Amino acid sequence: MRRIEFYNREKETMELARILSTDPTLVTFIYGPINSGKTELITNLIKTLPKSQKVFYINLRGRFISNYDEFIKVLFDVEHEARYERIKEFLKPVVNVLPESYSGIPIPKDLFLKLFKEKEVEDAFVYIETVIRAFYKDDYPPVLVIDELQVIGDLKVDDLLIYKLFNFFVRLTKELHLAHVFVASSDSLFIEQVYSEAMLEGRCRYLLVDDFDCGTTMDFLDEYGFTDVEKEVAWDYCGGKPIYLVELINTEENRKEKAEEMLGIRIGQIEGLIEDAREFGYKLSYGEERIVLDDAHILKSLEEFRDLDYIKASELSKSVKLGLIKANILFLDSVKQIIKPQSRLDLLAIREVIADA
Known part of the structure; x- marks a missing residue:
């Protein structure tokens, strides 16, 4: 089977480049019909970013998430001991030695187990903000991508988790200008639900990835x-x-x-x-x-x-x-x-x- 290369998303790529060239201000929803190329667009975006711009890409596709424990497991990329030793000191100011892209928010295993045990979602968000601050460089804010977010649509933990999650995203973008946040989903009903429940008016933008013309x-x-x-x-x-x-x-x-x-x-x-x-x-x-x-x-x-x-x-x-x-x-x-x-x-x-x- 031949390899199919990423093809001509010039309009969408230019819009993403425009967003990334400015300070983070809004959460960006990347939406469109199923199988229209949203994940391919994101993957291509990650490949083209400068090495100094760190990316945290979390793909929820195929993940079963029904409670806080499972949500935390997906959210973080646990740093096991061997890898942790190679990095020497987590969140050290010299972060160039770290990978350009993570499949989750990097975290030492012992700290992950602590968060997992205490089940405080606010603590998890504080930790993520700390990591992003450590990776922030002038002109190159980190990029946080959540793909297939609708997977957590029915997840509630003592309060609606979606509300807490998106208010955290608003803090990272509109309030602190600390990171670009992209959320991708083909479930536009879920996006409408998020917009309403998280009160996102004036706090988000939309980027349509449709089928080719x-x-x-x-x-x-x-x-x-x-x-x-x-x-x-x-x-x-x-x-x-x-x-x-x-x-x-x-x-x-x-x-x-x-x-x-x-x-x-x-x-x-x-x-x-x-x-x-x-x-x-x-x-x-x-x-x-x-x-x-x-x-x-x-x-x-x-x-x-x-x-x-x-x-x-x-x-x-x-x-x-x-x-x-x-x-x-x-x-x-x-x-x-x-x-x-x-x-x-x-x-x-x-x-x-x-x-x-």
């Missing part, structure tokens, strides 16, 4: 020798969804057949959800509320996309909106307040499903 898609596929016919097939079926385009790139024979296979799979997945809703009800939770959707609810909502690529967010009921976004069929752009299918493939699948209903 048509021109970028064509140029991208040119890099991998697609014919004009193959490029047309790719756009018609997959739009600019990077992960689907990569599937076609790695399928060197009969790419139209592969695209049709991908569409068939997506149709089956959506039909399966509707069938489950018909027989058992599609169940989901939102805060303290328990929501149950039947197949009629879902089909009526999908009908909105028979002739439209997107609709206003207000045109769907709250319950259906929650259900279809949580199922990764629809995407809410919380800035533009529009709802659209997660991809071109999803749009085609939706239209096939409602045509057969």
Whole structure:
């Protein structure tokens, strides 16, 4: 399988560069449909930063977090004894010997165990602030990245942890100008929840990482020798969804057949959800509320996309909106307040499903 290089996020990269060229003032939400390239953008950003600018990158993808203990484990990169000895003295003023990027906030094992035992989230935040102060250099504030933050959406510890966490982020950015904080998520409903619960008005900004537009898609596929016919097939079926385009790139024979296979799979997945809703009800939770959707609810909502690529967010009921976004069929752009299918493939699948209903 060939290696697919990071490709042409010039607009988003320039915006990140602009943010990083100024003092930290706002928390930045990096949002977009699933598999649109948010993590790739962040990874590329980390690679291009000066070595003197330290990065703390915490990816919550695939982590099960249901309580404080698990949250603390994910938040920190425990410095085990051998590595700790090599560094000689943790948080020593000469920090150039330390790695440019960490998979969490570095911490000596004994201190980590103390925090873990006492379970004081405020103590954890004080420690993180201390570390960031030690790594701060003129013109190069540290960068803190939390990827897939929605994983902690239901986590509560004696008070709403999200509120405490984001108020800490506001302290690092707007109050102290100590670190750039980026939070990435494809769950725009969760971002709206965070914005409301953490009272972030005037304290955050949004950066959309969407699927490629048509021109970028064509140029991208040119890099991998697609014919004009193959490029047309790719756009018609997959739009600019990077992960689907990569599937076609790695399928060197009969790419139209592969695209049709991908569409068939997506149709089956959506039909399966509707069938489950018909027989058992599609169940989901939102805060303290328990929501149950039947197949009629879902089909009526999908009908909105028979002739439209997107609709206003207000045109769907709250319950259906929650259900279809949580199922990764629809995407809410919380800035533009529009709802659209997660991809071109999803749009085609939706239209096939409602045509057969």
